[in-house]
Amino acid sequence: MKVTETLFRRIPLKVLALGALALGSTNLFGAFIPVVPANGGAQLAINNLNGALVGVTSVPPCISWSGATSCGGVNTVNNDNVGGTDLTVYAVTSGLTNLGTIKDIFPTQVTPVVNFMTVQGGTAIPGQTVHFDLIAFSPFVLTDDGPSKVDVKFTVTMWGYTGSSGVNYNAATLFSGIFQTTLSGNLPTCPNPLCGPGGTNPFGGLAYSVANVNAYEGAGGTVTSTWSATAAPVPGVPEPVSFLLLGSGLMGLSILGRRFRRP
Numbered sequence: 225m226k227v228t229e230t231l232f233r234r235i236p237l238k239v240l241a242l243g244a245l246a247l248g249s250t251n252l253f254g255a256f257i258p259v260v261p262a263n264g265g266a267q268l269a270i271n272n273l274n275g276a277l278v279g280v281t282s283v284p285p286c287i288s289w290s291g292a293t294s295c296g297g298v299n300t301v302n303n304d305n306v307g308g309t310d311l312t313v314y315a316v317t318s319g320l321t322n323l324g325t326i327k328d329i330f331p332t333q334v335t336p337v338v339n340f341m342t343v344q345g346g347t348a349i350p351g352q353t354v355h356f357d358l359i360a361f362s363p364f365v366l367t368d369d370g371p372s373k374v375d376v377k378f379t380v381t382m383w384g385y386t387g388s389s390g391v392n393y394n395a396a397t398l399f400s401g402i403f404q405t406t407l408s409g410n411l412p413t414c415p416n417p418l419c420g421p422g423g424t425n426p427f428g429g430l431a432y433s434v435a436n437v438n439a440y441e442g443a444g445g446t447v448t449s450t451w452s453a454t455a456a457p458v459p460g461v462p463e464p465v466s467f468l469l470l471g472s473g474l475m476g477l478s479i480l481g482r483r484f485r486r487p
Contacts, residue, residue, distance in 0.1 A: 254385040254395040257313060258348055259457050264310030266384075266397070268343065270324055271305050271452040278405070280364070280376075281446040283420070287329040293417060293446045295328040301339075302326055308454075312348035335359050340382065349386055356382040356399065356455070366438075369406070372431040377404035382455065401455030407432045407447065411440050420444025 259266045272278065277291035286295040289302040303322035308314050317323045323344045327337060340358035345351065361380040369375045380403065385396040412418045414428035420443055427440040437447060 254387045254393065256395055257354065257384045257386065257397040257399075257457065259397065260310075260312065263312045263348075264308065265456060266313045267309050267454065267456045268314055268399075268401075269307040269309075269452070269454050270326070270341070270343075271307070272450050273303055273305055273322065276302070276304075277448040278451045279418075279446045279448045280441075281444070282441040283444040285330065289326050289328060291448045295330040297328070300328040302328070306343050310346065312346045314346045314354065315344040316346075329358075329361075336383065340380075345386065352386045354384060354386055356384050357393075357396075358382050366434045368434050372409055372433070374407040374432045374434055374437055375404065376407060376449070377402055379403075380455070384455075384457070398458045399455045400458050401453055403451060403453040405449040405451045407437065407449055411436060411447070412445070418446045418448065420446070 257266050272289075276289075279288040279291040279293060280286070281288075281293060284294070288295050288300075289304070290296075290300075302325065304324045304326050305317045305322075306314055306324040307316055315323050325339070325342045327340050329337070335358070337358035339355055341356040343354040343356075345354055359381050362378050364376060364378045367375045380401045382399045382401065383393045383396040384399045385393070387395070409432060411428055411430050411432060412425075414425050415423035416428065417423055419425035419428045425440055425443050425445045427436055427443060428445065430436045430440070441447065
C-alpha cells in the first residue's frame with residue numbers, strides 16, 4: 225500500500241491572478257512562445273548534469289540544484305541538461321555544452337522569480353533565450369513506492385517568453401511543469417556533512433521511507449538525488465493579451481447596447 229505525504233509546507237511565494245496579470249500590462253518587449261502541436265507543442269524536458277545532484281533540506285528550507293546543504297542566494301544559477309520534443313523552440317544539450325540554467329529556491333524569495341529557468345532557442349528562434357519566470361509551486365509530495373524506495377515530486381507554474389524580462393507578462397505563455405525523482409536504498413550514513421549540524425543525525429543510514437525522510441530532514445539533514453522535469457503550455461488558457469482583447473470587446477458591446485437602448 226502506498227503512503228503519500230507532503231514534506232514541507234508551501235514556500236511562501238505569492239500566486240499571481242490571471243486577471244491581475246492581464247490588466248495594466250505595459251511591457252511590450254516580451255514575445256509569446258511559439259506553440260505548434262505538429263512541432264511538439266513547446267514541450268520541454270530537463271534533468272541534472274552528469275554527476276550533479278539536487279539537494280533538499282528543511283532546516284532551513286532550500287532547494288539547491290548544485291547539491292549543496294544550503295542555497296547560495298536569489299541569483300544562484302546552476303546549469304542543467306535540456307531535452308524535449310520541440311526542437312523548433314529549444315536547443316537540445318549536445319556534448320559538454322550546457323544550454324539551460326535553473327535558480328535555487330528558498331523561502332525569502334518573492335514572485336515572480338525572474339529567469340527561474342532559461343533555455344537557448346531552437347530552430348524557430350535561433351540566438352534567442354527562452355525565459356521561464358516562476359510564479360508558484362506546490363509542496364513536495366513523497367510517496368512510499370516499495371521497500372527502501374520513495375518517489376518525490378512537486379509542480380510549478382511559470383510564465384514563458386522570449387525577449388526582455390518583465391513583470392507584467394502581457395506577451396507570455398503560461399506553463400505548468402513537474403519535477404520528480406526517486407530515492408532508493410538508505411539515507412546518508414553519518415558522520416557526513418549532509419547529516420546536518422556537526423555531521424550527525426539520529427536517522428542517518430536508515431532505509432528510505434516517507435517517515436524516515438521526514439525525520440531525517442527535520443533533524444537538519446539534506447537529501448540529494450538526480451532529478452528530471454517536464455513542462456508544457458497550459459491548454460485552454462488565453463494569453464494575457466487575449467484577456468485584454470476580450471475585455472475590450474465586452475466593453476464595446478456594452479457601449480453599443482446602451483446606445484441602442486436610448487429613446
